[in-house]
Amino acid sequence: MAFYFISIVLLGFIAVYALMAVWAERKISAWIQDRVGPVVTGKYGLLQTFADIFKMLQKEDITPTLADKKLFLAAPILVFTAVFMGFATIPFSPTYISSSINIGIFYLLAIVSIEVLGILMAGWASNNKYALLGSIRSIAQIISYEIPAALAILAVIMLFQTLNLQEICMQQGILSKQKIYFFGFWEVSKIGGFFAWTIFQAPHLFIAFIIYFIASLAECNRTPFDIPEAESELVAGFHVEYTGFKFGALFLAEYAMMFLVSMIAAVLFFGGWNTPLPNLASFALADYTTGTYWGIVWILLKALSLVLLQVWIRWTFPRYRMDQLMTLCWKVLIPLSFVLVLFSGIWKLFILN
Amino acid sequence: MGNSFIPADYFPIVLQLFAAIGFVAVTMLATHYIGPKRKTADKLANFECGIEQQGDARSPISVKYFLVAILFVLFDVEVIFMYPWAVNFREFGITGFLEMFTFVGFLLAGFFYLLKKGALDWE
Numbered sequence: 001m002a003f004y005f006i007s008i009v010l011l012g013f014i015a016v017y018a019l020m021a022v023w024a025e026r027k028i029s030a031w032i033q034d035r036v037g038p039v040v041t042g043k044y045g046l047l048q049t050f051a052d053i054f055k056m057l058q059k060e061d062i063t064p065t066l067a068d069k070k071l072f073l074a075a076p077i078l079v080f081t082a083v084f085m086g087f088a089t090i091p092f093s094p095t096y097i098s099s100s101i102n103i104g105i106f107y108l109l110a111i112v113s114i115e116v117l118g119i120l121m122a123g124w125a126s127n128n129k130y131a132l133l134g135s136i137r138s139i140a141q142i143i144s145y146e147i148p149a150a151l152a153i154l155a156v157i158m159l160f161q162t163l164n165l166q167e168i169c170m171q172q173g174i175l176s177k178q179k180i181y182f183f184g185f186w187e188v189s190k191i192g193g194f195f196a197w198t199i200f201q202a203p204h205l206f207i208a209f210i211i212y213f214i215a216s217l218a219e220c221n222r223t224p225f226d227i228p229e230a231e232s233e234l235v236a237g238f239h240v241e242y243t244g245f246k247f248g249a250l251f252l253a254e255y256a257m258m259f260l261v262s263m264i265a266a267v268l269f270f271g272g273w274n275t276p277l278p279n280l281a282s283f284a285l286a287d288y289t290t291g292t293y294w295g296i297v298w299i300l301l302k303a304l305s306l307v308l309l310q311v312w313i314r315w316t317f318p319r320y321r322m323d324q325l326m327t328l329c330w331k332v333l334i335p336l337s338f339v340l341v342l343f344s345g346i347w348k349l350f351i352l353n
Numbered sequence: 354m355g356n357s358f359i360p361a362d363y364f365p366i367v368l369q370l371f372a373a374i375g376f377v378a379v380t381m382l383a384t385h386y387i388g389p390k391r392k393t394a395d396k397l398a399n400f401e402c403g404i405e406q407q408g409d410a411r412s413p414i415s416v417k418y419f420l421v422a423i424l425f426v427l428f429d430v431e432v433i434f435m436y437p438w439a440v441n442f443r444e445f446g447i448t449g450f451l452e453m454f455t456f457v458g459f460l461l462a463g464f465f466y467l468l469k470k471g472a473l474d475w476e
Contacts, residue, residue: 007365007372056379060388066409077377084373088366098365106435107366127398132410140418143425158439235384236403240400245384249377323475326421330473338461341435345450348443353444 010087018255019049027312032315035216036052059244062125067241071125074243076249079118083256086111088227090263091166093273093295094175101261104165105157108264109150112219115257116142119238122250124140128240134237137227137322144329156198156268157346159205165267171275174286184351192286193278197271206342209269211337213306216261218325220254223314234342250258265301273299289291421474431460 123135
């Protein structure tokens with residue numbers, strides 16, 4: 001019974017989060033560019049995106065004459081469904097996870113790949129030159145960056161020896177059954193806090209996080225890797241022909257995707273639902289702040305901070321050129337992430353043994 | 354938990370699948386009926402920044418994209434193949450570790466060949 005409830009709650013949460021994220025992004029961009037941002041609708045313009053979505057729901061639903069009707073209709077459904085299904089294996093707290101399957105992270109990699117298919121469908125079905133260019137660029141970019149992302153995740157998996165996301169979280173805090181070492185020399189299994197997070201368990205894993213984060217920016221089509229939708233050259237990329245709620249679904253999926261990759265980063269690198277507060281001497285802060293509700297608070301805080309970082313990066317850096325982007329991926333990130341995997345193996349076999 | 358699983362563990366995923374498809378499909382259908390329907394030939398033409406539409410988008414695509422796709426398949430299959438090994442490599446010990454890195458070494462030799470051949474040069 002709880003599952004029915006949870007999937008509905010999650011759907012509502014994603015929708016509200018996406019709307020608030022759009023509002024936050026507009027406010028932050030305004031602040032960075034010394035503007036005011038939305039102010040008219042509601043206090044601080046808080047209702048702006050709600051107004052936008054209600055407007056969008058009433059818009060005319062246009063399918064271009066040349067479009068492939070079936071694919072054009074299926075693409076937004078596929079993209080949104082793929083992203084939303086990704087949330088099923090994310091642990092929100094020590095006791096709550098929708099589906100605690102032992103191939104968790106594997107499943108997420110598959111889900112992220114399905115989204116690519118939706119983008120290809122959208123671009124091809126629109127039968128518009130801008131849309132097609134945007135979608136093939138997007139695919140070249142997403143599939144290329146999937147390899148460094150998968151390798152960076154592999155470096156973490158080698159340390160934990162499990163694909164289950166709930167167990168990965170467990171091994172980063174005071175609830176761990178295994179011993180945790182801070183950079184390999186100081187046992188912190190009972191101290192917990194941020195000392196036990198993945199990025200502090202081995203020195204190379206922070207680099208793994210950087211690689212994963214860069215790759216996740218590319219997978220979400222975010223700046224500096226937003227050439228698929230480069231407004232100044234491709235109008236809007238693969239969703240140029242979409243109107244009304246079909247566009248809304250693609251838009252919702254884009255922001256949900258940002259949140260999904262941030263959730264994965266939080267689980268893999270920043271302890272998931274584990275508290276950042278350590279047990280210090282007689283102050284057992286980690287013991288107090290670990291639990292079902294605290295877990296939800298911590299993981300959401302971590303994921304939303306990463307979303308904030310993505311937004312911040314978007315309004316700070318200029319866009320990459322296609323060849324620079326592919327060069328960065330194939331000639332820098334992929335060799336570097338292979339080195340990280342090698343280092344992970346050496347660390348696990350020789351230092352932790 | 355542990356190494357065993359039951360098919361029922363996958364049930365929430367199926368549920369989320371139905372919830373997502375249901376939500377998007379129902380809303381799309383509803384907004385299709387809510388919205389106005391004033392269709393003209395100009396409106397249904399593809400958007401080309403205001404100029405007259407020239408043919409459609411079924412044109413050849415640069416071969417470089419196909420090359421990237423093939424390389425992706427090679428590397429991704431290899432990375433996926435490393436996952437089951439990564440979960441168990443501690444039990445295989447140093448022998449298993451060296452075996453895997455011999456394999457990866459061969460692959461990286463191919464990668465080096467690609468670099469030298471200029472397959473990864475985008476001008």
